[in-house]
Amino acid sequence: MSGGTSETKLVNFAMANKARRRIINFLANGARDVEEIEGLVGKKTLDFHMKILQDAGLVELEEGTVKISEYGRNFLKNKKERETEEIKDLSQAKPVEIVEIRQVLPCIADSTKLRVAANMVPPLGGTLKILEPLFPRGNYSDRKDSLIVQKGEIMTTIYGSGKIVMRMVKNEEEAKKELESLRNTINEAIKKGVAPPPREKIKVELMDIYNHLPQTNCQECGEQGCYSFTIRLMAGQVSLDMCTQLKKPDYATNLERLQFLATYI
Ligand code: SF4
Structure with a gap:
């Protein structure tokens, strides 16, 4: 294992599951x-988990014995080491509220x-930076003192001053729901008193998704085929x-892998 991008994806996928973390x-x-x-x-699930851990290069199986590689x-x-070095204290931060949804x-x-524009009170200031790992597709900019969170479209x-700008929402209802979810995620971390350690950044490519779809082009999802489904x-x-085929037991591994990758889209 070289530790390249695809290996990182396999390892992160393997370690994203509670049962596999227990094994490790x-x-x-x-x-x-x-x-x-x-x-x-x-x-029932032994072979399933073992295969994923072996594919990620984390364990080795030899004559009925399993060990960490x-x-x-x-x-x-x-x-x-990373986690010990980078645990960030949030005990001084106060729970936030979203107010003044406008524009x-x-x-x-x-x-x-x-x-949609809104305000977060109290403003998070420098705390924003350490909240970045809370969001699979979060990106903090020192220069702008802002945290960009991408979720689907x-x-x-979120700016350190408390200002929030949300783009590409369907309607006000969706904006309110997303703002509430944002607030809850931040407040849960504040309640715990520590921010999670920085996450490995994973860039999901179109083919990462397509390669794990059943590729039957059955159109049951309402799309012209699996490739169109991937783009959408x-x-x-x-x-x-919406992919009916992924619900079949034969595609259980594919589904789990896709669910993991989808959190980074
Ligand atoms: S339902 Fe699934 S397998 Fe069928 S075309 Fe859509 S994405 Fe492909």
Whole structure:
């Protein structure tokens, strides 16, 4: 494993699941028999999880014994060091509220969508930077003291001064729902008193999605085929649950992988 972009995606996908994290923690103290791992996650899902961990290069299976690979050990060591170094204190931050939702105007990029302005009180100032990892597609700019959060088509910019601008929303209702979700995510972290460690930034390409779709072109999702579905998913215009084929047990791994990738779109 080289630690390149596709390897990073595989490892992050593998570690995004609770059962697989349990397996890795269990193996951290030494190799175990397959039966012991089976006792941990159950017989039904053992092969499923083991395959994902092996594909990511995190574990090795030899004659009924499972152990963490050298790559896996290095990954865990680096992760722990990063987390210890970068835990950020939020205990002084106060819960926020969104107020003054105003300026509902057509978007410049797409006049069928709206641009909405609002205010966050109290303003987060320098705390904004450490909130970036809360959002899979969050991007903090030191220069502008702003955090841009992308979710599907919707792009929200939160400024240190408290000003918020949300673009590409369908209507006021959607804007209110998104602002509420933003507030809840921030307040949950403030309640815990610490911000999560910085997340690996993952850039999802069109083919990452397409390659994991069933590619039957059955059109049951209402699209012309899987490729059109991919384009619309990347644009936030359709959701994974609209692909009927992904609900079949044969595509369970694909679905889990797509759900993981979709959080970064
Ligand atoms: S339902 Fe799924 S498999 Fe069928 S065309 Fe749409 S995306 Fe492809």
